[in-house]
Amino acid sequence: xxxxxxxxxxxxxxxxxxxxxxxxxxQEGMVVLDVVHxxxxxxxxxxxxxxxxxxxxxxxxxxxxxxKPRLMCMTRMDQIDVSEPVTIEPMRSFPLMKDLVTDVSWxxxxxxxxxxxxxxxxxxxxGSWRMQQEDVERVQEFRKCIECFLCQDVCHVLREHHLHDExxxxxxxxxxxxxxxxxxxxEDRLADLKEEHGIGYCNITKCCTDVCPEHITITxxxxxxxxxRVVDRFFDPLTKLFRMFA
Amino acid sequence: xxxxxxxxxxxxxxxxxxxxxxxxxxxxxxxxxxxxxCKSLLGKAHTVMAEGGMAASMGNVDDRDNWKVHxxxxxxxxxxxxxxxxxxxxxxxAAERVHELEGWGAVFDRTPDGxxxxxxxxxxxxxxxxxxxxxxxxxxxxxxxxYAVHQGIEVHMEQTVVDLxxxxxxxxxxFSYDRExxxxxxxxxxxxxxxxxxxxxxFAVTSNSWEYTGDGQALAFRxxxxxxxxxxxxxxxxxxVWPLSVAGILVTEGVRGEGGILKxxxxxxxxxxxIPPLYKNQTADTPEEGxxxxxxxxxxxxxxxxLTRDHVARCIVREVKAGRGSPHGGVFLDxxxxxxxxxxxxxxxxxxxxxxxxxxxxxxxxxxxxxPMEVGPTTHYVMGGIRVDADSQMTDVPGLFAAGECxxxxxxxxxxxxxxxxxxxxxxxRAGEYAVKFAKENGDVRFDAQEAKAxxxxxxxxxxxxxxxxxxxxxxxxxxxxQEKVGIVRVESELQEAIxxxxxxxxxxxxxxxxxxxxxxxxxxxxxxxxxxxxxxEACAKSALERKESRGAHARADYLEKEPVFAKINHQTVExxxxxxxxxxxxxxxxxxxLQEIIDWQQK
Numbered sequence: 001x002x003x004x005x006x007x008x009x010x011x012x013x014x015x016x017x018x019x020x021x022x023x024x025x026x027q028e029g030m031v032v033l034d035v036v037h038x039x040x041x042x043x044x045x046x047x048x049x050x051x052x053x054x055x056x057x058x059x060x061x062x063x064x065x066x067x068k069p070r071l072m073c074m075t076r077m078d079q080i081d082v083s084e085p086v087t088i089e090p091m092r093s094f095p096l097m098k099d100l101v102t103d104v105s106w107x108x109x110x111x112x113x114x115x116x117x118x119x120x121x122x123x124x125x126x127g128s129w130r131m132q133q134e135d136v137e138r139v140q141e142f143r144k145c146i147e148c149f150l151c152q153d154v155c156h157v158l159r160e161h162h163l164h165d166e167x168x169x170x171x172x173x174x175x176x177x178x179x180x181x182x183x184x185x186x187e188d189r190l191a192d193l194k195e196e197h198g199i200g201y202c203n204i205t206k207c208c209t210d211v212c213p214e215h216i217t218i219t220x221x222x223x224x225x226x227x228x229r230v231v232d233r234f235f236d237p238l239t240k241l242f243r244m245f246a
Numbered sequence: 247x248x249x250x251x252x253x254x255x256x257x258x259x260x261x262x263x264x265x266x267x268x269x270x271x272x273x274x275x276x277x278x279x280x281x282x283x284c285k286s287l288l289g290k291a292h293t294v295m296a297e298g299g300m301a302a303s304m305g306n307v308d309d310r311d312n313w314k315v316h317x318x319x320x321x322x323x324x325x326x327x328x329x330x331x332x333x334x335x336x337x338x339x340a341a342e343r344v345h346e347l348e349g350w351g352a353v354f355d356r357t358p359d360g361x362x363x364x365x366x367x368x369x370x371x372x373x374x375x376x377x378x379x380x381x382x383x384x385x386x387x388x389x390x391x392x393y394a395v396h397q398g399i400e401v402h403m404e405q406t407v408v409d410l411x412x413x414x415x416x417x418x419x420x421f422s423y424d425r426e427x428x429x430x431x432x433x434x435x436x437x438x439x440x441x442x443x444x445x446x447x448x449f450a451v452t453s454n455s456w457e458y459t460g461d462g463q464a465l466a467f468r469x470x471x472x473x474x475x476x477x478x479x480x481x482x483x484x485x486x487v488w489p490l491s492v493a494g495i496l497v498t499e500g501v502r503g504e505g506g507i508l509k510x511x512x513x514x515x516x517x518x519x520x521i522p523p524l525y526k527n528q529t530a531d532t533p534e535e536g537x538x539x540x541x542x543x544x545x546x547x548x549x550x551x552x553l554t555r556d557h558v559a560r561c562i563v564r565e566v567k568a569g570r571g572s573p574h575g576g577v578f579l580d581x582x583x584x585x586x587x588x589x590x591x592x593x594x595x596x597x598x599x600x601x602x603x604x605x606x607x608x609x610x611x612x613x614x615x616x617x618p619m620e621v622g623p624t625t626h627y628v629m630g631g632i633r634v635d636a637d638s639q640m641t642d643v644p645g646l647f648a649a650g651e652c653x654x655x656x657x658x659x660x661x662x663x664x665x666x667x668x669x670x671x672x673x674x675x676r677a678g679e680y681a682v683k684f685a686k687e688n689g690d691v692r693f694d695a696q697e698a699k700a701x702x703x704x705x706x707x708x709x710x711x712x713x714x715x716x717x718x719x720x721x722x723x724x725x726x727x728x729q730e731k732v733g734i735v736r737v738e739s740e741l742q743e744a745i746x747x748x749x750x751x752x753x754x755x756x757x758x759x760x761x762x763x764x765x766x767x768x769x770x771x772x773x774x775x776x777x778x779x780x781x782x783x784e785a786c787a788k789s790a791l792e793r794k795e796s797r798g799a800h801a802r803a804d805y806l807e808k809e810p811v812f813a814k815i816n817h818q819t820v821e822x823x824x825x826x827x828x829x830x831x832x833x834x835x836x837x838x839x840x841l842q843e844i845i846d847w848q849q850k
Contacts, residue, residue, distance in 0.1 A: 012765055012766075027489075027490060027491060028489055028490075029488065029489015029490060029491050029492065029609075029610070030489070030491040031491060031492070031609070034491045040718070040768060040769075041716075041718040041719075041722070042718075044761075045716060045717070045718060045760055045761050045762070045767075045768065045769025045772075046760060046761050046762030046763075046767040046768065046769050046770070047768070048765075048766035048767070048768065049768075050286075050287070051455070051456065052286055052290045052291075052292070052294075052455040052456065052457065053290075053292075053294060053295050053455050054455065054492075054495065055295065055492075055495045055496070055605060055609075056601075056604070056605065056608070057294050057295055057381070057383075057384060057601065058286075058290045058294045058295075058455075059290070060286065060287065060290050074608050074609070076608070076609065097426050097765075097766055098426075098765050098766040099766070101426075101766055103426075104287070105403075108288065108395075108403075111392070111395065112395050112396070116351075116392065116393070116396050117350065117351035117392070117393075119348075119349055119351075122349070126345065127342075127345045127346070127349065128345050128348065128361065128362070129348060129360075130359070130360030130361065131356055131360050132356060132360055133355065133356040133363075136353050136355075136356060139353050140353055140355075140378065140379070143353055143378070143384075143385060143388065144381065144384075144600075145388075146294070146384065147289055179351075182351070182353065184348075215604075
């Protein structure tokens, strides 16, 4: 059986933690989460990590593997170099709870502040609507999001500049886009995007798109179109003029 | 040490998957105060794992479909052990519940005329599953979650309930710990809805997550509710078998719905070799007819790959045992072959089955548009669970309701794919509605503070066990035992051995101990989960021992056939005087005449 040295962050909210090393053997086909579970079962039963589905569908096991934000359940051992120690750290943009578990409650608070879906009246007497597949495909891309928050973790506006009070982060631009571009929706969120949600802070470095395990093209398909809508509404001179007399 | 924070609700919902969220929404919209407790973060519950779709006879793709056909399909799939009233309500109300989701933001795949698209699935006569690619569960939970957070529901995330309270013969609340710091909360509630899911973590090869430890079933059982049908555990025919570490992860039935075929090592489509009499006149005679069905020919009948899950799982086991399996002990599931039939099959497969494509690409390094997958049965779902009243979802304990997988009745001896997500929204809504009604009619109730104190003491007891055993070791042994002796094919001697072994494991579980402290400590959590897993495992093994026949998901090597006497019996699990698990046979309720007529008419 091949072996590796795992350096896992151990610590809690009271004290600064440190990497601790665990030698471990693994089998062919194992993912990083399997190895963390093996360490938990055999060496450290109180090692904290979140997980649920182990199939890349729930977005619970987000961590930084050798410094890169990834899902532990979708990172195969044969994709990483085990000749060097493998570091497993919690997401760094959120407060630590314990070991690999972070406090992501900020994300839930942000979502609650975004104006919810508000559909137009149903198209048919049975309460249903008519939409073409090609018209919903763009929104379906955004709705693939599993809320792993890796995009939030990697976004420098949050990670380095800590603008959590002024900027909602890529996940919630994707969420806003999924509402704004839903053919049935009648709500207007552009003023919020510009003012409270800080879309202007994003300088489209596409780090979020790079780490998205669902391969959502966050920057190109969600953020840039939203930025364009904000610009059209609030900064376009012709529109401004028109609004003045409208 | 056992201090707790107190909360007061009219309705407390335990579990935040599809059923729990739907129940909480229903209750909150009637204006009462609602608390929602979930074991994980909001939106991570097991519902996200559901892939194929939710069954509702909207008739958008085939207008011959209606609730009566859906009802008859569900009953036939459950081998008529279902609670027929639940099957009736489910078939009648599913379509309205699905439309409602669209109004709350769900974005389903569309038909050419712009309605909700429906796909083929095992045991369903017509294309019936509303879906979003192969991530329908995610769509359901996200829609409900995003809607629920604006309904004034108080959500308690990462809280595990360890006890229910009972006062004056009715439920009065619950006691929980939070994962973060291990602090306790006590909830006072006029009515409680359990929506805690299944029991799959008691088995070694499973598609279920760590949460599925039978909590709701065990919590209800301990305060006097009974369980039924616990011998019926669904082994989904297609789980991944390789690599070993991902064995058990689900491969959606949608693969077969889109034309995927099952083959053995000799390249034979073995599903054509064994078609049950009950399905003979609904099943294609030739591969050619099967393909015509897949592409929507209304004259064609279903390919045998779309027979019910119990049957397909057993056929796979038979092939493997006969030495005709794939290299890693499964069989081949091939969707790539459709390139013979359609242009640009690669793009088609990626569009229809995107998660499957990525799952195999990332976990097994296999391209499903080019090569067949290796698949085998995996523990997926428990048809049995808490006994409930069909209309209200109330359990045997007044004020205690149950909905979704933790409740029993709708699915009988075998669940049809797609009937779970619709179950969640139909009966989640009903549970919420009737919980409010109960709360209003019965008024205040207080749990006994002494009981809460005792709950806290029991919860921290594992830390006081000197030299206790590693709980993960016991859990692994339980999983191995259940897989080997209470698995897909059962036999009397092994079931008896399992029951004896379970008693020993229970003693060991009572002496399991964590290291460290109460903060986010999976070892401690496992110590507290183990007794629940033991209770449901024992209920399953003892019910399986009593059912001396093979029916639906329950297969006995020593009783290969269906026995007429068991066609009219459900097994009920009750607490014996000494606190142990006892199984009694209860007669099924004769079906209402008009429903029987539907069955007879559909049988023709």
